[in-house]
Amino acid sequence: MQNLKKLLYSALTCTFLLNLNIPANSTQKEVKVYSGRHYNTDRGVYKKFAEETGIKVRLIEAAGISLIERLKREGKNSQADLILLVDAARITNAAKAGLLQNIESTSLEQDVPIGLKDKNKEWYALTRRVRVMVANPKVVDISKIKDYTDLADPSLKGKVCLRNRKSPYNQSLVANQIVNKGESNTKAWLNGMISNVSQPFFPGDISIIRAVSKKKCGVGVINHYYLARMLAGVNGRRDALYAKKTSVITPNPAHVNISAGGVAKYAKNKNEAIKLLEYLASPKGSKGLAAPTFEHPLKEVNQNPIVKDFGAFTPDKVTVEDLGVNNSLAIKLMKDAGWD
Numbered sequence: 001m002q003n004l005k006k007l008l009y010s011a012l013t014c015t016f017l018l019n020l021n022i023p024a025n026s027t028q029k030e031v032k033v034y035s036g037r038h039y040n041t042d043r044g045v046y047k048k049f050a051e052e053t054g055i056k057v058r059l060i061e062a063a064g065i066s067l068i069e070r071l072k073r074e075g076k077n078s079q080a081d082l083i084l085l086v087d088a089a090r091i092t093n094a095a096k097a098g099l100l101q102n103i104e105s106t107s108l109e110q111d112v113p114i115g116l117k118d119k120n121k122e123w124y125a126l127t128r129r130v131r132v133m134v135a136n137p138k139v140v141d142i143s144k145i146k147d148y149t150d151l152a153d154p155s156l157k158g159k160v161c162l163r164n165r166k167s168p169y170n171q172s173l174v175a176n177q178i179v180n181k182g183e184s185n186t187k188a189w190l191n192g193m194i195s196n197v198s199q200p201f202f203p204g205d206i207s208i209i210r211a212v213s214k215k216k217c218g219v220g221v222i223n224h225y226y227l228a229r230m231l232a233g234v235n236g237r238r239d240a241l242y243a244k245k246t247s248v249i250t251p252n253p254a255h256v257n258i259s260a261g262g263v264a265k266y267a268k269n270k271n272e273a274i275k276l277l278e279y280l281a282s283p284k285g286s287k288g289l290a291a292p293t294f295e296h297p298l299k300e301v302n303q304n305p306i307v308k309d310f311g312a313f314t315p316d317k318v319t320v321e322d323l324g325v326n327n328s329l330a331i332k333l334m335k336d337a338g339w340d
Contacts, residue, residue, distance in 0.1 A: 028054070029054065029056070029269070030056040030057070030269060031082055031273050032058040032081045033057060033058065033059050033060065033084060034060050034082070034084070035067075036061075036062065036085040036259075037084050037085075037259055038061055038063075039289075041292035044292075045285060045289055049279045049285075052279075055272050055276070057276065060080075067083065067085065068085075068093065068094055071097075072099070077266075079268070080264040080266075081263065081267040082261055082262075082276055083100065083263075085259065085260060086259040087172055087257055087258070087259075088260075088323035088327075089323065090168055091123045091260040091261075091320075091324075092118075092321065092325075092327070093327070094123070094262065095118060095120070095324075096324075098265060100122040100265055101265045101270075102121040103274055104121065105277075105278055107278040107281075107282065108121075108124050108277065111278075112125055112281050113299065116258060116320055118262075118320075118321065122262050123261065124261060124277065124281050125260045125281070125298060125320065126258070126289055127289050127293070127298070128256050128296040129169075129258065130256055130257075131172075131222070131224075132223075132248055132251075133220065133222075134208070134209055134246045134247070135212065135219040136218055136246055136247075138245075139212075139215050139217070142219075142247055142249060146251065148251055151189075151196065152188070152189050152196065153196075158198050159198060159217050160193060160219055161198055161208045161212060161217035161219070162220065163220075163221070164202065165331070165334045165340055169257060170334070171330050172255070173221065173255055174186065175322070175324075175325075175326035176255040176316070178326045178330060179323075180316060180318060183329070190334065190337035194339055198211075198216065198217040200340075201340050205222040205226040206235070208221070208222055209226060209239075209246060214242070219249075224307070225307075227248060228294035228306045230242065230243035231244065232294070248310045248311070250311055250313050253313075253315060253316035254315060256315040259289075259295070260320070261277050261281075281298065283297070283298075283300075286298045286299075301313075
């Protein structure tokens with residue numbers, strides 16, 4: 001029974017091992033990465049790192065929450081050297097849980113902008129994502145939607161689509177509003193926006209884009225790269241056609257989230273983990289991760305024509321640490337407002 005449970009867990013979390021030509025009995029330097037970034041293109045970056053440094057990369061991928069639970073369960077027996085997670089809440093929660101360790105790196109301090117790294121030096125951002133709104137101009141007047149707060153306008157009754165409360169991206173958006181607007185104003189915004197929601201709440205950003213395209217609702221909140229991927233045909237011709245029926249609205253300033261990495265608390269290959277983290281956060285590494293996934297590198301805008309067509313964005317002043325600190329309150333306010 002215990003073996004069956006382990007098998008089911010592995011199947012449910014979609015965990016697998018990527019071995020970049022490492023012999024089973026090899027003594028060559030290596031780094032073991034637990035990653036919540038589920039992009040095949042990341043492997044090309046790891047391959048370049050291995051070629052340039054001689055350090056082989058072992059990769060285990062799973063959903064972020066699954067990786068955190070796995071690390072807690074493994075404890076001191078964990079094989080993880082480097083942990084990569086998406087969203088501010090997940091990386092800050094990993095630090096709170098004692099799953100990371102502080103490191104000293106001049107390169108990381110230089111390459112990662114202020115506000116996108118941990119003051120205790122336990123994690124550093126690698127890529128950036130903008131939380132934008134996607135709208136159907138045949139359903140709503142997009143000239144009247146400029147900011148997240150506009151989603152609470154009564155004129156949008158029954159026309160707003162939102163991903164469910166479990167989404168860390170939405171939790172971070174609400175945390176962002178708490179910092180920017182204060183708890184009281186955020187409560188009012190949530191109550192107004194949720195009263196405008198076209199039920200049910202959606203399981204993912206892609207399903208929101210499809211719903212907006214099909215006029216099931218008029219406007220939704222998504223991470224920008226989901227729409228870019230659809231427009232590029234990554235998800236197939238049908239989704240590309242859906243995406244073309246929508247318009248992007250980027251608030252100014254905008255809420256910007258991240259993917260990030262930190263060295264595991266019980267890393268057995270700490271030096272190699274630091275070197276890989278430095279590589280991923282470097283201008284070359286960050287661009288290598290972000291370019292094919294339509295994310296933004298740490299210090300520049302993705303130059304893909306599709307993303308550039310979304311227009312320039314100005315990040316607000318809220319730090320990733322601010323988002324993590326306010327995550328619990330954000331979840332409470334979402335629940336109180338009826339955000340399922």
